Amino acid sequence: MGQSDSIIWGTLEIPYRYFYSARQTLSVSVHPDLSVTVKAPNGVSVEKIRAFVHRRAVWIRKAWREFEPYLPKQPERRYISGETHRYLGRQYRLKIERGNADSVKCLRGYLRVTIEGDISPARTKTLLTDWYRHHAREAFQERLTACHQRAHREEIPLPNLQIRKMASRWGSYSSKGLLTLNLALIKTPKDCIDYVIIHELCHHKVKHHGPQFWKLLRKLMPDFEERRKKLKLYAD
Numbered sequence: 448m449g450q451s452d453s454i455i456w457g458t459l460e461i462p463y464r465y466f467y468s469a470r471q472t473l474s475v476s477v478h479p480d481l482s483v484t485v486k487a488p489n490g491v492s493v494e495k496i497r498a499f500v501h502r503r504a505v506w507i508r509k510a511w512r513e514f515e516p517y518l519p520k521q522p523e524r525r526y527i528s529g530e531t532h533r534y535l536g537r538q539y540r541l542k543i544e545r546g547n548a549d550s551v552k553c554l555r556g557y558l559r560v561t562i563e564g565d566i567s568p569a570r571t572k573t574l575l576t577d578w579y580r581h582h583a584r585e586a587f588q589e590r591l592t593a594c595h596q597r598a599h600r601e602e603i604p605l606p607n608l609q610i611r612k613m614a615s616r617w618g619s620y621s622s623k624g625l626l627t628l629n630l631a632l633i634k635t636p637k638d639c640i641d642y643v644i645i646h647e648l649c650h651h652k653v654k655h656h657g658p659q660f661w662k663l664l665r666k667l668m669p670d671f672e673e674r675r676k677k678l679k680l681y682a683d
């Protein structure tokens with residue numbers, strides 16, 4: 448089983464599980480699915496384990512980079528007809544055509560992009576990004592309202608929502624009550640979106656990813672670990 452914890456190293460979050468046993472030294476391993484485990488001698492404090500992971504962060508990142516090419520990943524986006532793009536966890540095929548007005552429609556397995564004037568990948572990308580942003584605003588606000596009903600019991604206030612492109616995180620929470628969600632989250636299923644929202648709301652009460660944090664998160668979302676694993680499949 449082990450316990451979950453994580454550290455923030457620069458802009459990188461390093462989640463890991465740690466296990467105690469009758470051994471002499473701390474050791475860390477990175478597995479091909481990018482999970483990180485730490486083996487610790489009995490009685491070593493959570494803070495010492497955290498400091499140890501910090502010291503090994505460069506090595507962990509290097510190991511991640513070595514394993515990453517072997518993970519199932521979406522190829523580089525080219526914004527051409529036939530390419531698949533995700534929306535709320537489902538795959539849709541792009542269909543780009545000329546028309547009388549710019550529009551994007553999602554139906555029957557297709558993302559249909561209609562462009563007034565010349566078709567180009569840059570134009571398609573702009574229209575599609577606007578479409579994602581519009582739908583993200585609606586979907587995230589709806590999920591935030593639903594998730595807040597759970598968090599409300601823990602006296603967590605409803606935060607303001609901001610959406611932007613984030614390089615290496617799904618979300619963040621500021622102590623001023625601002626929840627920021629990564630636009631790319633709109634490509635993942637709703638149960639993953641809910642995980643990120645509940646996770647960030649928990650930071651209202653517990654700032655760091657220590658045992659108290661995971662305890663609160665488990666209380667509000669008992670199946671969070673499955674959702675978190677699933678979310679990892681959508682990181683591209």
Ligand SMILES: [Zn+2]
Nearest residue numbers: 646647650656
């Ligand atoms: Zn967090």
